[in-house]
Amino acid sequence: MTEKHDHTHETNAGSSEIRTAALEDLLVEKGLVDRSRIDSLVERFEHDLGPMIGARLVAKAWLESDFQSRLVSDADEVLRQENIRGGEIEHVEVKVNEPGIHNVVVCTLCSCYPWALLGLPPAWYKSPEYRARVVREPRKVLEEMGLSLEPDTEIRVWDSSSETRFLVLPEQPAGSEDLGMEDLAALVTRDSMIGVAKALSP
Amino acid sequence: MNQKRKVHDLGGALGWGRIPYDPQEEPFHEEWERRVFGMIFQVLPHTAVRPGEFRYALERLAENDYFAPDGYYGRWRSAMEVLLEEYGHFETGELDSRLAVPSGTGAGYRVQSPTAVNEKDLPPDSPTPIPEHRTVRRELDRAPSFQIGDRVVAPGNTAGGHTRLPEYVQGAPGVVVKIHPAEVLPDSTAHGLGERPQHVVSVAYQARDLWGDEAEEKVVINVDLYENYLQLEAEAQ
Numbered sequence: 001m002t003e004k005h006d007h008t009h010e011t012n013a014g015s016s017e018i019r020t021a022a023l024e025d026l027l028v029e030k031g032l033v034d035r036s037r038i039d040s041l042v043e044r045f046e047h048d049l050g051p052m053i054g055a056r057l058v059a060k061a062w063l064e065s066d067f068q069s070r071l072v073s074d075a076d077e078v079l080r081q082e083n084i085r086g087g088e089i090e091h092v093e094v095k096v097n098e099p100g101i102h103n104v105v106v107c108t109l110c111s112c113y114p115w116a117l118l119g120l121p122p123a124w125y126k127s128p129e130y131r132a133r134v135v136r137e138p139r140k141v142l143e144e145m146g147l148s149l150e151p152d153t154e155i156r157v158w159d160s161s162s163e164t165r166f167l168v169l170p171e172q173p174a175g176s177e178d179l180g181m182e183d184l185a186a187l188v189t190r191d192s193m194i195g196v197a198k199a200l201s202p
Numbered sequence: 203m204n205q206k207r208k209v210h211d212l213g214g215a216l217g218w219g220r221i222p223y224d225p226q227e228e229p230f231h232e233e234w235e236r237r238v239f240g241m242i243f244q245v246l247p248h249t250a251v252r253p254g255e256f257r258y259a260l261e262r263l264a265e266n267d268y269f270a271p272d273g274y275y276g277r278w279r280s281a282m283e284v285l286l287e288e289y290g291h292f293e294t295g296e297l298d299s300r301l302a303v304p305s306g307t308g309a310g311y312r313v314q315s316p317t318a319v320n321e322k323d324l325p326p327d328s329p330t331p332i333p334e335h336r337t338v339r340r341e342l343d344r345a346p347s348f349q350i351g352d353r354v355v356a357p358g359n360t361a362g363g364h365t366r367l368p369e370y371v372q373g374a375p376g377v378v379v380k381i382h383p384a385e386v387l388p389d390s391t392a393h394g395l396g397e398r399p400q401h402v403v404s405v406a407y408q409a410r411d412l413w414g415d416e417a418e419e420k421v422v423i424n425v426d427l428y429e430n431y432l433q434l435e436a437e438a439q
Contacts, residue, residue: 016232016234016272016275016276016279017232017233017234018301019279019297019301020234020237020238020279021234021237022297022300022301023241023279023282023283023297024237024241025300026292026296026297026300027241027244027245027286030291032244032245032248032291033241033244033245034244037240037243037244038236038237038240038241038244039240041239041240041243042230042236042237042239042240045229045239046229046230046236090337090338090339091339091382091383093380106213108211108212108213108214108368108370109210109211109212109213109257109366109368110210110257110260111274119229120229120230120239121229122224122227122228122229123222123224123227123231123273123274124221124222124223124224124227126273126274127221127222128212128215128218128269129218129219129220129221129222130221131212131213132212132213132214132215132216132218133218133221135213135214135370135412135423136213136214136370136412136413136416137418138418138421139418139421140418141221144220144221144223145221145223146223146225151419151420152420153420154420154421154422155418155420155421155422156422156424157421157422157423157424158424159213159368159423159424159425159426160426161366161367161368161425161426161427162366162382162385162402162426162427162428163338163339163385163402164382164402164404164426189225191225196223197225
């Protein structure tokens with residue numbers, strides 16, 4: 001088993017900024033990389049993709065039970081119909097939280113994540129702490145992250161070890177019954193769709 | 203468990219502390235992380251084009267490089283440097299000399315070479331139509347080897363290279379709960395040994411079967427496994 005790690009050693013070759021800039025220069029000189037394509041790619045991932053895409057699906061599922069059923073039984077088909085495309089959603093499964101059942105997603109082997117639904121993952125999702133611990137002691141981990149579950153709630157952890165990607169459908173918060181699509185989507189946080197938080201209360 | 207835990211195979215590893223959790227966290231913290239992210243998509247078509255190959259480069263990094271303080275994107279940069287050298291786009295140490303740092307600073311000096319996987323340790327390949335668009339999914343004309351409800355066990359990866367079988371489920375009994383679409387087998391593709399597509403099944407493990415008496419109550423861990431990893435529990439030795 002792996003034990004304590006030394007997190008204090010020096011990083012490679014001075015600062016990350018300097019090494020990355022030198023790598024980029026070298027790649028451009030060799031004709032392997034085009035700087036403007038770096039800019040456009042980052043722009044797309046930072047601004048066009050993000051948890052708002054998943055949040056709209058969740059809000060629609062709360063509003064329309066038929067949509068929810070289809071999303072759970074065949075998310076791939078729903079994503080096609082909704083024209084949602086992009087990276088890391090070759091096969092998607094939606095896991096529904098309900099009273100007594102709570103779902104949470106991890107990738108213990110790397111950091112697999114449904115980019116086209118949630119954008120790029122936060123650092124904590126990719127951290128060795130989360131990857132190591134959430135499969136061994138999920139109740140304690142969620143508690144630490146601010147989510148206390150009832151002791152009789154079953155926790156289902158989904159380890160993204162193949163190309164299947166998971167989206168958690170959080171429970172609809174009390175008091176949101178009369179809200180429309182946009183207001184509902186605003187309650188659906190990224191972390192509620194990973195399963196480490198509940199949706200916000202209105 | 204006889205062999206040393208692989209650096210990336212973190213599920214259940216002991217000794218890790220609090221999650222560095224920030225609910226408001228943005229995907230990038232520093233500008234250089236954006237540059238690494240943007241570069242990788244242009245570098246991979248010249249290097250790790252096969253499914254699993256980039257992940258395998260990350261897994262071959264030395265522990266200090268894998269867990270370097272510059273985190274996920276630092277790890278990506280290190281793996282990118284390794285691949286650029288292995289594919290001959292960079293001379294060994296070329297980036298170090300450009301930076302005028304001591305030769306041997308880059309991750310390429312500490313990386314493990316790819317394991318020579320023996321095809322006999324992989325399931326047989328079967329010619330399968332390759333879809334027009336780029337995908338790891340394949341249509342198989344054979345039925346899955348397992349059915350929902352089967353009790354199964356994954357004895358362990360004997361090929362010794364890249365695999366998507368986490369160590370923490372090896373040897374433990376689980377139940378098949380879902381059949382996913384078939385995919386090419388990363389244990390093979392990462393090593394350039396063909397697609398060997400497999401059905402993929404979702405296996406549910408009771409926490410107690412993984413962690414024994416230390417397990418939390420009412421916890422199920424679901425892991426997606428390529429069917430060649432699995433045996434029926436009744437037939438496992």
